[in-house]
Structure formats: C-alpha cells, structure tokens
Amino acid sequence: MNIQTDFDLKPYNSFAVSQMAKHFARVECLEDLQQALDYAEQHFLPVHFLGQGSNTLFVQDYPGLIVMMACEGIDASAESGLVTAACGEGWHQLVKLCLEKGLYGLENLALIPGTVGAAPVQNIGAYGVELEQLLHSVKVYNRATATVETLDREHCEFSYRDSIFKNDGEKRLVVLSVTLQLSTERGVSLTYPALKEFLTDKPEPSPQDVFEAVCSIRRSKLPDPAEIGNAGSFFKNPMISREKFNKLQEENPQIPGFDTDDKDLVKVPAAWFIEQAGWKGRRKEDAGVHEQHALVLVNYGQASGEQILMLAQDISNSVLQKFGIALQPEVQII
Numbered sequence: 001m002n003i004q005t006d007f008d009l010k011p012y013n014s015f016a017v018s019q020m021a022k023h024f025a026r027v028e029c030l031e032d033l034q035q036a037l038d039y040a041e042q043h044f045l046p047v048h049f050l051g052q053g054s055n056t057l058f059v060q061d062y063p064g065l066i067v068m069m070a071c072e073g074i075d076a077s078a079e080s081g082l083v084t085a086a087c088g089e090g091w092h093q094l095v096k097l098c099l100e101k102g103l104y105g106l107e108n109l110a111l112i113p114g115t116v117g118a119a120p121v122q123n124i125g126a127y128g129v130e131l132e133q134l135l136h137s138v139k140v141y142n143r144a145t146a147t148v149e150t151l152d153r154e155h156c157e158f159s160y161r162d163s164i165f166k167n168d169g170e171k172r173l174v175v176l177s178v179t180l181q182l183s184t185e186r187g188v189s190l191t192y193p194a195l196k197e198f199l200t201d202k203p204e205p206s207p208q209d210v211f212e213a214v215c216s217i218r219r220s221k222l223p224d225p226a227e228i229g230n231a232g233s234f235f236k237n238p239m240i241s242r243e244k245f246n247k248l249q250e251e252n253p254q255i256p257g258f259d260t261d262d263k264d265l266v267k268v269p270a271a272w273f274i275e276q277a278g279w280k281g282r283r284k285e286d287a288g289v290h291e292q293h294a295l296v297l298v299n300y301g302q303a304s305g306e307q308i309l310m311l312a313q314d315i316s317n318s319v320l321q322k323f324g325i326a327l328q329p330e331v332q333i334i
Contacts (some may be wrong), residue, residue: 001025001032003039003065012068013053014113017305028070028088030148033141040065048334050175051087051115051290053121055231056332059305067211069117071176076101082136084179087117091124099211106135107210108189111218113225117175121165122330124157126190127214132158136181141174148176150331160267161330162238201256221293229299230290234312235270235327248323251313252276270327271295273320277318287311309333 007024010016023045040047044333046064050056070088074097076084081103091114108129118124119137126129138151151173157164165173169321184287188210191276199212205213223230240248245257245266257266262318271294274280280294286303288295288311297308309324316327 001027001035003036007066008063009053009058009066012050013056013058014225014229014231015053015057015303015305015308016225017058017299017303017308019058019305020061022063023065023198024068025065025068026068028072030071030141030176033067033069033176034146036065036067036078037084037143051242052090052113054113055118055330056334057305057308058334059309060334062334066231069115069175071117072176076103078102078184081182082179083182083183084177085116086177087175089116089128090114091116091119095211097152098182101327102184102206104184104186104188105129105182106180106209108192108195108214110211115245116178120156120175120178122161123163125161127189127195128218129196130158130160131188132156134180134182136179138175138179139177140169141172143170144172154280159192160239168293184289185244190225191212222291222296223298228295229303231331233270233295234329234331235274235295235316236330237267237270238273238325238327239265239267244324268325269295273319273323273325273327274315277322279315279318284314286313289315 004024007021007023008018011016016030027033027036048062049064050068052064066298071086072088073086074089075084076117083098083103092111095110098106108127109124112124113128119131132153135153136155140149140151142149188205188207188209195213198217199209222232239260242264247253256272257268260267263307274294279289281290281291286300287307288298290298297312319325319327
C-alpha cells in the first residue's frame, strides 16, 4: 500500500472541489487498513474515511490522512437471499446485480451514488424504502480494540439518515462489508406516491419496472455529478411536530407533509421550504441551487467548498427566518 502526500481530492468528491489532503491512502483489504491506521498513529494524524465522496463537502485542506475504502467482492445466495458486499463496491452496481440474480428489495434505492460502505453510515433511503429495512448485519473494524466485529441491525442504531457510524462509532468503527437480507419473491414497494403514480400504466409492476421507474425519476430531477458537481440532496427533510405543521398549514395550505412512524411528527420536504424561500435556480458565482430541484446544491465550475457551504448557510438562515424551521445538512462537511 502506498501513502501519497499533498494529494488533490478534486477527483474524489462529487462536488468536484479542489482541496488537498496532506496524506492519502487507497485501502483494498484489511491488512491495508491496518497499515494505514498504524501510519496515522505513528505520525499523530487525524483520519477521515472516504468512499466515492458522493456525500462529502470539503471546505478546507485536510491536515491528516484520507483513507479511501476500495475493498471489493460480492457474495450472493439465490437460496437464502443473503447478499454480502465489500465496502468499496458501487451501490447502484450492487442494486443492478441483485436484480439480475433474482434477489429483490433494493429497486427503490437504485441510482443512489456512493459505495456500499457508505450506505449504513447514512442509512440511505429513497422512494419509501430505507436500508435498515433490508440490512442483516455490518462487518466493521473496531479501531479501539483492533478487532473485526459484526453488528446486527439493532446495534447499528439506525434512524432517519443516521446511524451509530455517524455518532458514537464515527471515529471508532470502520465499515468493511454489508450483508443484506433480500427476497426471492417478486414483490415491490409502492408506498411512495410519486413512484406509484409513475407506474399507473402498469397494474402489476415488476421489480424491474420499479428499478427503471426510480432511475427515470431520479435522472429527470437530479443532475449527473459527472456533468455538474453535486452531492444530491444537501439537506435532510425536516421532521416537525404535528402542531407546528398544522400552524404552517393554516398559512400555507399547499404545504406537503408525510406521516412518520412517530404519530406526533410530520416529515416535510426540505425542497419545499427552500423553493418557497425563493432559492430554486439561484446562484452566487459558481455555487448555486439546481434549477430543477431546490434540494440540490451544485458547483457550476470553479466554486470552492467554502462558497458552497456559505450558500447552504444563507439558505438555512432564510428558511429559519421565514418558517421557523432549522434545516440540517445531509452532506458531511469536512
């Protein structure tokens, strides 16, 4: 394993911002990981773990060691429905492979950028399905004990766009692989209204139909990071009290709201607040809000991470002043 110095991170983050890492290591196996961590310890370096950088905004040079987790390998059982994928595998490629093998459940999560290893960290979700519903276990390297451990779903402490890997375990647990429990039955999930509406011409849609519909919807709304720098949804959809929602609804009858597992909380699309505050399509120099989706901040070319962050803060302040709602970033800011 080779550790590089003064490494430009522009090709390794989907915002395509140019920030330098003092040290950079590409890790392809457990032994590589241990060597990289030993190097960081010997040189008293902070460590940050990176997949494809699809949910990361670098706002300054990183003074420590960036570890890119690039472990590969997929083991899928057509009989049990269990699928184990190494952390460096591409998420969308895994969704496609499982569908081809007749293993179902991931279709609603198609075209989400990033790696398998990032999926449980963020508890990714889309179109009515969240990863935790399908997760069997996560294999991790525990830096505190220098051991490999397996965490079941309960011990991952999942919640909306959150997990133990973003909280207590952020500096301690490194995801090595993810095991999913998929189905061999051709059932589909159509609880998300927009997806169900998209498939109205198919009385009994197949998992392949759902996969193609999700890809089509996402491509129509979200810009391709290969063409314009972005990290998809920048903010989390806020969960607000039903009382607060009712008050907002009195003043804004058109406000959308979705029930949650907690009957006292309503989820409201962050994009609605941002659009109502007048930010959709606006830009400040090369940092902007996408014209088709207000939740997506973009780099039109030469924006710095700091400029994108300042734009995000302006949007948050504007929404807070107008609606009394504090937007929280979904993107990890480094």
